[in-house]
Amino acid sequence: MPPDAARRSDRSRRAILVAALELVEAVGYARLTIEAVAARAGVGKQTIYRWWPAKGPLLFDAFIELVPAVPDAVITHDLVGDLVVELRDAVVELEDRRFDQVCRALVHEGRTDLVTLLLMPRRVVLEERLRVAHRIGEVRADADLEAAAELLLGALYQRWLLRSAPLTREYADSVVGLVMRALRP
Amino acid sequence: MPPDAARRSDRSRRAILVAALELVEAVGYARLTIEAVAARAGVGKQTIYRWWPAKGPLLFDAFIELVPAVPDAVITHDLVGDLVVELRDAVVELEDRRFDQVCRALVHEGRTDLVTLLLMPRRVVLEERLRVAHRIGEVRADADLEAAAELLLGALYQRWLLRSAPLTREYADSVVGLVMRALRP
Amino acid sequence: MPPDAARRSDRSRRAILVAALELVEAVGYARLTIEAVAARAGVGKQTIYRWWPAKGPLLFDAFIELVPAVPDAVITHDLVGDLVVELRDAVVELEDRRFDQVCRALVHEGRTDLVTLLLMPRRVVLEERLRVAHRIGEVRADADLEAAAELLLGALYQRWLLRSAPLTREYADSVVGLVMRALRP
Amino acid sequence: MPPDAARRSDRSRRAILVAALELVEAVGYARLTIEAVAARAGVGKQTIYRWWPAKGPLLFDAFIELVPAVPDAVITHDLVGDLVVELRDAVVELEDRRFDQVCRALVHEGRTDLVTLLLMPRRVVLEERLRVAHRIGEVRADADLEAAAELLLGALYQRWLLRSAPLTREYADSVVGLVMRALRP
DNA sequence: AGTTAAACGAGACGGTACGTCTAGTCTTAAC
DNA sequence: GTTAAGACTAGACGTACCGTCTCGTTTAACT
Numbered sequence: 001m002p003p004d005a006a007r008r009s010d011r012s013r014r015a016i017l018v019a020a021l022e023l024v025e026a027v028g029y030a031r032l033t034i035e036a037v038a039a040r041a042g043v044g045k046q047t048i049y050r051w052w053p054a055k056g057p058l059l060f061d062a063f064i065e066l067v068p069a070v071p072d073a074v075i076t077h078d079l080v081g082d083l084v085v086e087l088r089d090a091v092v093e094l095e096d097r098r099f100d101q102v103c104r105a106l107v108h109e110g111r112t113d114l115v116t117l118l119l120m121p122r123r124v125v126l127e128e129r130l131r132v133a134h135r136i137g138e139v140r141a142d143a144d145l146e147a148a149a150e151l152l153l154g155a156l157y158q159r160w161l162l163r164s165a166p167l168t169r170e171y172a173d174s175v176v177g178l179v180m181r182a183l184r185p
Numbered sequence: 186m187p188p189d190a191a192r193r194s195d196r197s198r199r200a201i202l203v204a205a206l207e208l209v210e211a212v213g214y215a216r217l218t219i220e221a222v223a224a225r226a227g228v229g230k231q232t233i234y235r236w237w238p239a240k241g242p243l244l245f246d247a248f249i250e251l252v253p254a255v256p257d258a259v260i261t262h263d264l265v266g267d268l269v270v271e272l273r274d275a276v277v278e279l280e281d282r283r284f285d286q287v288c289r290a291l292v293h294e295g296r297t298d299l300v301t302l303l304l305m306p307r308r309v310v311l312e313e314r315l316r317v318a319h320r321i322g323e324v325r326a327d328a329d330l331e332a333a334a335e336l337l338l339g340a341l342y343q344r345w346l347l348r349s350a351p352l353t354r355e356y357a358d359s360v361v362g363l364v365m366r367a368l369r370p
Numbered sequence: 371m372p373p374d375a376a377r378r379s380d381r382s383r384r385a386i387l388v389a390a391l392e393l394v395e396a397v398g399y400a401r402l403t404i405e406a407v408a409a410r411a412g413v414g415k416q417t418i419y420r421w422w423p424a425k426g427p428l429l430f431d432a433f434i435e436l437v438p439a440v441p442d443a444v445i446t447h448d449l450v451g452d453l454v455v456e457l458r459d460a461v462v463e464l465e466d467r468r469f470d471q472v473c474r475a476l477v478h479e480g481r482t483d484l485v486t487l488l489l490m491p492r493r494v495v496l497e498e499r500l501r502v503a504h505r506i507g508e509v510r511a512d513a514d515l516e517a518a519a520e521l522l523l524g525a526l527y528q529r530w531l532l533r534s535a536p537l538t539r540e541y542a543d544s545v546v547g548l549v550m551r552a553l554r555p
Numbered sequence: 556m557p558p559d560a561a562r563r564s565d566r567s568r569r570a571i572l573v574a575a576l577e578l579v580e581a582v583g584y585a586r587l588t589i590e591a592v593a594a595r596a597g598v599g600k601q602t603i604y605r606w607w608p609a610k611g612p613l614l615f616d617a618f619i620e621l622v623p624a625v626p627d628a629v630i631t632h633d634l635v636g637d638l639v640v641e642l643r644d645a646v647v648e649l650e651d652r653r654f655d656q657v658c659r660a661l662v663h664e665g666r667t668d669l670v671t672l673l674l675m676p677r678r679v680v681l682e683e684r685l686r687v688a689h690r691i692g693e694v695r696a697d698a699d700l701e702a703a704a705e706l707l708l709g710a711l712y713q714r715w716l717l718r719s720a721p722l723t724r725e726y727a728d729s730v731v732g733l734v735m736r737a738l739r740p
Numbered sequence: 741a742g743t744t745a746a747a748c749g750a751g752a753c754g755g756t757a758c759g760t761c762t763a764g765t766c767t768t769a770a771c
Numbered sequence: 772g773t774t775a776a777g778a779c780t781a782g783a784c785g786t787a788c789c790g791t792c793t794c795g796t797t798t799a800a801c802t
Contacts, residue, residue, distance in 0.1 A: 377773080379773090379774085408775090412775080413774085413775075414775045414776060414777085415776085415777085416774080416776095417775080
């Protein structure tokens, strides 16, 4: 029989998500065990296995539920400034241990769906901002805005994942500078 | 006592590396166990633990030893063409299951040193090519070549790791196009 | 609060007892679970736990209620014949899978009270028959009839429980023969 | 691969047997878990599972190894006295908590083979004593000595297993008295 | 050539965590 | 307003690997 979501104990569900998030922050994803989550949540292991197929989705839910979502970017008259703000914000997010641990793990497990849900909002915001700029001629008419947004964030994400160099705010600035050169009319 | 490399059995060493590479290709990094490698190589577990501290370095060695290195890029008079060739080559490399599995795992384990050894050569080649172009004025005098090279590859690496979209040759081309706009005088 | 027997659903009660007996016959006592009984009876587990403290008493009730009691032994003028009939009857009872499973389990759980209720009747019948024989001098005046009855049945019960040898009718006969030698004047 | 008995750690083996016996005495067979045995013995669970298929055989080995075997009965000129001594001895054995728990459990699990190994020695001794008596005419020529030995012990075993009445020394005496009446010429 | 010390194959060991199972209790939706 | 359904806590189950630790057996360098 499949579990009956209607009868689900919200108390247990929340306790599990909280415990999972606390533990992933404390010991990291790799050393986090379902047994420890169950123990800390005061919950039977089966209750976790009943509702989540694996560590990854569990932590995804924990993150989604308990960590506040990124606010929409404000759109001012300063394109470069707005992009810089947005990228710096992304850097801050990547420095959050919980986001870092959960997201890395999902990447590693190939949970593209979940990774996308975590990362996509930033792309959307970036594209929206570029589209506004595009409409008023601040950006080349034939520019591929999607590709540009991907490039902006991709630069950060690559450094973040590969740890090839520190993820500084200056780096974010320089990426914006470089890409803007390619976008300007 | 530290192990005495002089007496090391080359037969066992090679058998281990071959077994490791075959297994990582067959079952992936996560499901690969030292026990399985030892069994397949016809070797005692201790012989592996004696010479490698962990799965990661073992597979790194296996990859380095058994997979042919990428040849240096030729430098022609066609800058865009050369960059495109190099990026397409990188895509081919990322599509090799063994490279993919080993490299992803090293990324995930934070073995930045080893990852760098695997990925850096491409950056170096790219920078060299850009430097030649810079010298002859094909590229803006004030361009940050390091950043540009990182951006070019970063675009690929991010898609590769995040699996956010397919890693096509067309994508490589479009990245070169975009970045070149930022580099031209 | 204690369960209120007045409100008890007789329908559920009977369904539970029937299911329990069918299951114990089908899978044996050890593999019988309360969960399975509840499922087969179309009853909630709690309804079982409300009225029975454990598997043992439940099966005891099931047995008592649904399996016909042993009839009183007929008393003829043939003492040895009567004893033999009675012991052979006991052997038949022990070969009933339901009796065997339930009774063994109760023995193992140390439910002496319930075991006694199941086995005592045979002892009583045997003692009665011996007492008649005693009265008419067929049995030694100073014989301990209780001990004799216990010995007669004990021989069977020990073989039954220990499975040290097959429980045949011949064995029953030989036991009667041996004990009768001790009882005759 | 089957375990290699030659490399077996005697230290662990003994620690396991000791722990098992202590635990079965402390908590009884049913509540004894392999996990607890492993923990108390300071041993990995796998080391138990490697060498024993189940709780039953483990405890059998523990009992056989650590509890002194019953000495052979002395044969004096006093038949009744010798039988009484032997039966009283059996009662003492049955009162040993470890023997009781282990043996009951083996009975319940239907491990007739192991039960036989535990109980048979007493039968053999009894039969030997009766055979001596038979040879010198203390016992009827046509007596079935096997059946007599079984009856003597069966009386005890049945009371022991059924707990139908206390297992006293007086009871042992009275059983000897009754059976002897059947055996005397 | 004989000695000897290290690496070797094998695999048992103490552990950790897995994912599954059953017991017995507690909760909820529906009749 | 009782009951079926079933989710819950608890914890043992038996398995898979971990990384360490002997065992005897090669193997190769130094007498």
